[in-house]
Amino acid sequence: MGQHLVSPTPWQRLPAAAAPALRARLGTVADAVARQATEAIGTGNDDATLARDVRRGVDVALQRFVDLVGTDEPALPAGVRETFVDLGAAEAREDRPPETLLAALRTSARVMLRETADALTDALAPRSLTTAALLDLSDAVTAFVDELAAATTEGFTLQLRELAGERDRRRRLLAELLVRGNAPERAVLAAAEGIGWRGVGEVVAVLLPPEQTRRTQFRFRDDAVVLERERDTVLLVRHGRTATREHLARVLAGRGAVVGVTVDWPRVPQSVRLAELAAQLVRAGAGDDVGGVDGGPVGDPPVFADDHLATLAVRGEQSAFALLGERRLAPFAGLPEPARGRLLETLRSWLRHWGSRAAVADELRVHPQTVSYRVRQLRDLLGADLDDADARFELALVLADPVGRRVPPAYR
Incomplete structure (x- = not known):
């Protein structure tokens, strides 16, 4: 039966x-x-x-x-x-x-x-x-x-x-074009369209140990592309919710990740380089206790290159210096040239003289009340950054260089 x-x-x-x-x-x-x-x-x-x-x-x-x-x-x-x-x-x-x-x-x-x-x-x-x-x-x-x-x-x-194999090939192509840099815009946009992205916009590069690639990539799904290299993996996350610092810190915790800076897509190689330099900087300063790519034990939380731009700039990294200038001086970008010049000059003197109104007035040969008026304008533009020690240091660093005071286009 x-x-x-x-x-x-x-x-x-x-x-x-x-x-x-x-x-x-x-x-x-x-x-x-x-x-x-x-x-x-x-x-x-x-x-x-x-x-x-x-x-x-x-x-x-x-x-x-x-x-x-x-x-x-x-x-x-x-x-x-x-x-x-x-x-x-x-x-x-x-x-x-x-x-x-x-x-x-x-x-x-x-x-x-x-x-x-x-x-x-x-x-x-x-x-x-x-x-x-x-x-x-x-x-x-x-x-x-x-x-x-x-x-x-x-x-x-x-x-x-x-x-899936074809999608992987297309995603790898886009990652290669972005990391390599200098690719024609039409080629990048065509590659992005091939994986369903409407344009590319801003991107942040994340360096990962090879063994963390698949597990981490899954957490970002369609918002990221991956390029596997000999010693590490570059994960490129496009601008959006998954690219925020809060989300990256949560998802990448304990994975030995190093996060570059968020840049417009033609500057992805800068984001990758700054991530590499930040990893070297942190490892050199903390020894084997800090992980990150090629850095021994996996650390927690991830390393953010944003936290080390000033140090890298002081050490002569021009891309770090340029990014600092763009970020710190972006509030001045919309001002007419005469007003912008006066305020930057006042800010530079104010930072050098530790906020002494009399010293600033004497250096600039203006009335102390003029200094007070300009400082109020600076506070309107910079807000709490004017009282933050790290922000003041970065502003002083940028304004100490004549090239930096040209006020590059706004970074964000």
């Missing part, structure tokens, strides 16, 4: 009369199954291609099922199986979830069972269609549709792997 129930070819037990009875109603059964299957997939519009593909699959499946009646042949020979592998692949290309196709197959199985049972009832004497015969029919339909599901699932999976 057990062997009877688990037979791999349950269609062998169907009565001989089933084949001609089903063949006579193939058109009617195909219409019903195709209609229900198409509705189960449901694209929300009149998709002629989908309807044609479904009808072709239904016709092939029903014809094969009729041919199986009374035989011990496997459900799907190579040619027939390929039809359903292709159908599954097409569903993947249309970006429909696998559950949709499986739901359509389940619906098809129910319709097919009902229609074939009706066909047998019409063909056989009423008493000949016993409960056992109906169970045999149910077993045959279920086993057959299971084989169809296996074939379509294989096609869906194979197509997903191919698509």
Whole structure:
């Protein structure tokens, strides 16, 4: 009894009369199954291609099922199986979830069972269609549709792997273009479009140990691209919620990450370089207790290059100095030239003389009340930064250099 129930070819037990009875109603059964299957997939519009593909699959499946009646042949020979592998692949290309196709197959199985049972009832004497015969029919339909599901699932999976490989290639291309730098804008934008990004905008580079790449990349999903290098991995995260310092600190904690600065995409190589220099700086200052890329034990939290720009600038790193200038002097960028010059001159003197109004007035040869008026303007522009020791140091550093006082375009 057990062997009877688990037979791999349950269609062998169907009565001989089933084949001609089903063949006579193939058109009617195909219409019903195709209609229900198409509705189960449901694209929300009149998709002629989908309807044609479904009808072709239904016709092939029903014809094969009729041919199986009374035989011990496997459900799907190579040619027939390929039809359903292709159908599954097409569903993947249309970006429909696998559950949709499986739901359509389940619906098809129910319709097919009902229609074939009706066909047998019409063909056989009423008493000949016993409960056992109906169970045999149910077993045959279920086993057959299971084989169809296996074939379509294989096609869906194979197509997903191919698509994933192509997506990975496109994402790697964009990462290479950005990290290498100097790529034509049209090439970068085309690569970004190829992975579904609408433009590139601002990007932050994150350096990771190779063993942390896959786990970390998953946390950013479509918001990041990755370039694997010999000793580390560069994760490029585009501007948005996932690129905020708070999110990066939380997601990258304990992963040995070093976060570069957020830059517009043509300057991604700067972000990568500053991350590399920040990692070297921190390792040199803290020894083996600090992790980061190539830095021994993994540290927590990640290293942020933003926290070390001033030190790098003092050590002669021009990109760090330029970024400091852009950030610290950005509030002055919208002022007319005469006013901007006066305020920067006053700020430079105010910082050098530790806020002494008399000393500033004497150096600039203006009235002390003029100094007070200008300092109020500075507070309006700089806010709390004017009282923050780190901010004042960075302002003094930038203003000490004539090039820095040219006020580069706003960084953000």
